[in-house]
Amino acid sequence: MAFLSYRNVRVAGMSVGVPKHKICNLDAADISKDYDAASFIEVTGVKERRIGELTVSDLAIPAANQLLDELGWEKPSVDGLVVVTQHGDYIVPATSCIIQERLGLSKECMAMDISLGCSGWVYGLSSLVGMMSSGNLRRCLLICGDARRRVEFNDPLFGFAATVTALEYKEGAENICFHLGTDGSGYDAIIIPDGGARNQITPSSFIPQEIDGREYTPLQSRMKGMDVFSFGITTAPKSVKKLAEHFGFDYTSYDYLVLHQANMKMNAMIAKKLKFLPEKVPSSMWNFGNTSSASIPLTIATQLRECCTQGLVRLLCCGFGVGLSWGTVALEVENIIIPDLIEIEE
Amino acid sequence: MAFLEFKNVRIAGLAAGVPKNIASNLHPTEYDKVSSDYSPEDFVKTTGVMERRYSFDLTTSDLCYAAAEKLIADLGWEKSEIEGIIFVSQTPDYILPATSCILQDRLGLSKECYTADISLGCSGWVYGLNIGVSLVSSGSLKKVLVLCGDAKGRVKTAVRRLNPLFGSAGTVTALEYQEGVPAIQFHFGTDGSGFDAIITPMVDHVIP
Amino acid sequence: MELKDFIENFAAQFDDTDANEIKAETVFKELDEWSSLIALSVIAMADEEYEVTLKGDDIRNANTVEDLFNNVKSKM
Numbered sequence: 001m002a003f004l005s006y007r008n009v010r011v012a013g014m015s016v017g018v019p020k021h022k023i024c025n026l027d028a029a030d031i032s033k034d035y036d037a038a039s040f041i042e043v044t045g046v047k048e049r050r051i052g053e054l055t056v057s058d059l060a061i062p063a064a065n066q067l068l069d070e071l072g073w074e075k076p077s078v079d080g081l082v083v084v085t086q087h088g089d090y091i092v093p094a095t096s097c098i099i100q101e102r103l104g105l106s107k108e109c110m111a112m113d114i115s116l117g118c119s120g121w122v123y124g125l126s127s128l129v130g131m132m133s134s135g136n137l138r139r140c141l142l143i144c145g146d147a148r149r150r151v152e153f154n155d156p157l158f159g160f161a162a163t164v165t166a167l168e169y170k171e172g173a174e175n176i177c178f179h180l181g182t183d184g185s186g187y188d189a190i191i192i193p194d195g196g197a198r199n200q201i202t203p204s205s206f207i208p209q210e211i212d213g214r215e216y217t218p219l220q221s222r223m224k225g226m227d228v229f230s231f232g233i234t235t236a237p238k239s240v241k242k243l244a245e246h247f248g249f250d251y252t253s254y255d256y257l258v259l260h261q262a263n264m265k266m267n268a269m270i271a272k273k274l275k276f277l278p279e280k281v282p283s284s285m286w287n288f289g290n291t292s293s294a295s296i297p298l299t300i301a302t303q304l305r306e307c308c309t310q311g312l313v314r315l316l317c318c319g320f321g322v323g324l325s326w327g328t329v330a331l332e333v334e335n336i337i338i339p340d341l342i343e344i345e346e
Numbered sequence: 347m348a349f350l351e352f353k354n355v356r357i358a359g360l361a362a363g364v365p366k367n368i369a370s371n372l373h374p375t376e377y378d379k380v381s382s383d384y385s386p387e388d389f390v391k392t393t394g395v396m397e398r399r400y401s402f403d404l405t406t407s408d409l410c411y412a413a414a415e416k417l418i419a420d421l422g423w424e425k426s427e428i429e430g431i432i433f434v435s436q437t438p439d440y441i442l443p444a445t446s447c448i449l450q451d452r453l454g455l456s457k458e459c460y461t462a463d464i465s466l467g468c469s470g471w472v473y474g475l476n477i478g479v480s481l482v483s484s485g486s487l488k489k490v491l492v493l494c495g496d497a498k499g500r501v502k503t504a505v506r507r508l509n510p511l512f513g514s515a516g517t518v519t520a521l522e523y524q525e526g527v528p529a530i531q532f533h534f535g536t537d538g539s540g541f542d543a544i545i546t547p548m549v550d551h552v553i554p
Numbered sequence: 555m556e557l558k559d560f561i562e563n564f565a566a567q568f569d570d571t572d573a574n575e576i577k578a579e580t581v582f583k584e585l586d587e588w589s590s591l592i593a594l595s596v597i598a599m600a601d602e603e604y605e606v607t608l609k610g611d612d613i614r615n616a617n618t619v620e621d622l623f624n625n626v627k628s629k630m
Binding site: 043212224225226227229230233234265266269 | 590591593594595597598601602607608609610613
């Protein structure tokens with residue numbers, strides 16, 4: 001059973017970097033075969049999103065610099081960096097190595113990329129917290145997000161973002177506990193068919209196919225919407241309940257439920273099953289769309305900024321999706337540093 | 347400073363899966379990128395690579411899967427006891443989803459399984475081991491597999507070519523929790539100023 | 555679990571379609587209002603009312619409302 005619990009690590013701050021360039025879905029003429037633009041927005045909850053030509057590291061660097069500056073952390077004091085992305089700057093080398101250099105971190109820095117999406121922030125957090133808990137590493141950055149893809153990408157549900165979560169070792173800091181899971185039988189529920197070793201890139205990888213009224217090439221991701229929906233509404237609530245039962249706490253007592261931002265209706269159902277009122281379930285979909293592994297921290301940093309920077313907040317966060325993979329984390333944040341949203345020009 | 351140490355983790359076993367095809371650097375074929383600077387004998391002498399395993403079909407996960415099935419059987423582990431897979435590769439099955447998720451299903455492991463892909467190359471086993479060891483050390487996860495390797499690439503080039511320095515392999519390292527095992531110690535470093543020392547700049551030779 | 559109740563729960567997912575139009579033998583994907591969003595509502599309904607998980611193939615393979623009812627019943 002993948003339950004983890006670690007003490008002595010605290011979230012010190014969070015920042016968000018997004019492209020300055022916005023697209024409003026009201027301006028998209030051919031947004032869907034079922035709906036006009038206004039209905040699409042009503043149904044999906046995505047009014048606008050940030051996209052462009054910036055890569056994950058382009059968005060992460062300014063966000064990290066701002067956060068480090070406001071935290072007062074010297075660059076050489078950072079000893080660990082994990083980048084969670086499924087669209088890194090290059091196939092090889094890892095984006096974390098590039099960010100190590102561009103940020104000006106010390107060479108005595110552990111840096112690695114984890115390839116996960118919707119569940120990525122929770123998994124990334126578990127990997128760093130695990131390394132820090134016994135004092136091995138003291139100050140680490142978790143960078144999550146997807147930005148510019150390898151090929152053209154204009155799905156009206158998705159937006160680009162990179163978030164930076166700063167973690168520090170602190171004796172006595174309250175437990176952070178995790179529940180994690182995987183179901184690889186759903187591997188093709190959200191998938192890019194070509195571009196990995198299984199289906200190599202060939203000239204036919206660039207030829208569009210029609211799926212449900214939209215065109216996709218084998219290098220663009222596609223989703224089995226109904227399967228992902230039924231997975232989400234069953235797995236997410238179960239994961240939260242399992243976590244609470246295993247560690248013996250009352251999940252309804254938490255201040256906020258922060259879910260991966262993929263589908264408003266799905267999240268409303270999950271919240272209802274877990275008995276969280278809508279005002280305790282923040283969302284960032286309206287302005288940012290689905291931002292992949294950045295969605296949970298982006299929601300915290302933009303929607304819960306006031307309470308997290310000025311007090312103690314107990315958060316229950318659940319990321320679920322591509323893989324199929326899921327993770328729930330229960331943690332406290334107290335008086336953390338959250339800079340203004342960082343908007344980056346191309 | 348990136349020094350880490352973790353107690354209570356034992357390496358229970360190691361296995362490697364390789365393709366059956368052997369390419370000999372002494373007798374290069376039409377697939378091998380032959381250097382015009384060296385004769386085959388000199389190349390072998392300079393590089394130390396006499397032969398390597400290759401396949402145009404088997405992916406890293408295919409090789410890791412075969413190695414893992416064998417190792418799990420030899421260890422006498424129940425599939426349901428395995429609580430984590432860390433897959434380290436720069437040649438995963440797909441851009442997304444993560445290959446570790448696919449392996450969870452293919453190996454018949456429980457859904458209550460921690461899975462993550464790490465994208466690193468030469469330093470990858472050490473990083474992957476670090477994560478695996480960290481997960482087991484606290485006693486939360488009792489048995490974890492670190493699957494590591496590189497094989498078939500992501501691009502079908504117009505003309506098939508093999509690099510005479512590289513061979514395909516998928517390995518598995520089985521980790522288990524055991525009280526009292528002395529610490530495994532790690533040191534890590536990164537120098538991103540060398541990012542283009544080993545790089546795939548873009549996809550080429552695909553569109554003629 | 556009664557077919558009549560299932561039909562009622564199914565019809566409740568539609569906003570603009572008269573409930574009387576939706577019967578056991580209705581080929582639901584041919585209804586004007588049918589959309590991918592209503593499909594999601596039906597999946598949600600099956601989960602909420604019957605604790606049954608429907609997937610894409612279950613919706614694709616059912617022609618009539620009664621087909622769907624039988625599918626849900628078989629999973630209970």
